[in-house]
Amino acid sequence: MRRSPERAFAFKESPTVELRLDNREEGDWTVLDVVGEVDLSTAPLLRARIEELLHLGAQRLVVDLRGVGFMDSSGLSVLVACMKQMREAGGELAIACPNDSILKVFTVTGLDRLFTIRPSVGEAIRT
């Protein structure tokens, strides 16, 4: 068997994974719009923002993942931790997510049963 030459890629600088977080109010719900990719590098930003919202008194929070193109277990871990904090404080946390590849991370880990997940913010709020 002849092997073709190996192709090696080495990067000294990589584009930083970006995450944009904006929050707004819809009735008595706080909506956190998440745009970008959620992984080990950006998950701490998501956690910090949710904890800040909790500290500011948010009792009902929808995390809107419609703008998220990628999320791994680092993001899931943040959402589970924040859900726990929210429940301990007597609040609610719901997820808006229509993206199948993001939903898959919830379903294959069985954590879809822990969250209220709806395709849109409106449906998450009405649940």
Next chain:
Amino acid sequence: MSHDVFDLLLPAAAQHLGTARSFAAAVARHYDVAGETVEDLKIAISEACVNALVAGSPIRVRAEEVGNAVSFAVEAPEGGETDEQRELDDIGAPARLELIRSLFPDTSVRTEEGRRLIRFLLPLA
């Protein structure tokens, strides 16, 4: 008969995870793999690379054509985590490995000479 081998080496920093995912997706597209499978591959590679990062290791990914599949292998030192790095790793290595296995059932973990190799197969049509 020849087969392709693709190697990626990145510094030990979480900001490079996106590049590792792009690399894996590009290899998949090279073999005309598309759609949901590429998204699954990006998740699996990200999880495997986090294992390396929490062990303080550079990201090393090797993609290699093996028969009717592409083998993706990510290397990490065994047990090299510091307390600070463990703190970064909320979900833990076993859960990440289960996630990879649920996406790619043909996943193996081999430990030898102080390093741990996570390897999984992307079937080709």
